[in-house]
Amino acid sequence: MAVLDVVKYPDPRLREPTFDVEVFDDALQELVRDLADTMFALNGAGIAAIQVGRLERVFLIDGRVAGRNDDEPVVFVNPEIVEEGRGISISEEGCLSFPGVFVEVKRPRWVRVRAKDQHGQEFEIEGDGLLGRALQHEHDHLTGRLLVDMVGLVKKEMIKRKMKRWHSENDGEADARGDEGSPVIV
Numbered sequence: 001m002a003v004l005d006v007v008k009y010p011d012p013r014l015r016e017p018t019f020d021v022e023v024f025d026d027a028l029q030e031l032v033r034d035l036a037d038t039m040f041a042l043n044g045a046g047i048a049a050i051q052v053g054r055l056e057r058v059f060l061i062d063g064r065v066a067g068r069n070d071d072e073p074v075v076f077v078n079p080e081i082v083e084e085g086r087g088i089s090i091s092e093e094g095c096l097s098f099p100g101v102f103v104e105v106k107r108p109r110w111v112r113v114r115a116k117d118q119h120g121q122e123f124e125i126e127g128d129g130l131l132g133r134a135l136q137h138e139h140d141h142l143t144g145r146l147l148v149d150m151v152g153l154v155k156k157e158m159i160k161r162k163m164k165r166w167h168s169e170n171d172g173e174a175d176a177r178g179d180e181g182s183p184v185i186v
């Protein structure tokens with residue numbers, strides 16, 4: 001079990017270009033296990049590899065969010081959004097890379113994602129609500145797109161100030177953590 005440090009905004013590593021996974025080897029399985037440990041430890045609904053400083057195109061979504069009966073995370077390797085629509089939904093989102101920051105984000109209500117699992121098996125998943133939102137949020141991470149890019153100038157400055165304060169008050173050990181009743185953190 002390894003709970004990894006989560007990279008926090010404005011760390012430039014969150015903007016690095018990511019790359020497709022080509023080999024589904026032991027190193028990938030270890031990355032997936034560490035991401036799962038980190039996601040569960042921080043009570044996130046999802047996590048992307050780039051949030052722990054890794055540039056493979058990989059993210060995980062909590063199995064319960066994905067509508068599974070167990071909490072085994074669903075693993076997305078080389079994911080792409082192949083379809084989206086059914087209107088627009090606006091809802092608050094948090095992010096493990098932005099402790100304490102919640103912003104309203106407008107997104108397509110529904111998406112279909114095609115990906116491979118950690119063993120290279122292709123699958124598709126579709127979802128709206130929390131799942132649709134988590135899929136889009138995590139997919140954004142793989143393109144370097146962050147919550148701070150989804151808001152207007154005033155809110156952007158507020159987020160920057162808040163994160164500056166967060167960094168000055170924390171020694172880098174503290175992490176965002178979902179609480180009962182708080183909006184989804186992904």
Ligand SMILES: [Zn+2]
Pocket residue numbers: 094095096097137141186
């Ligand atoms: Zn995030």
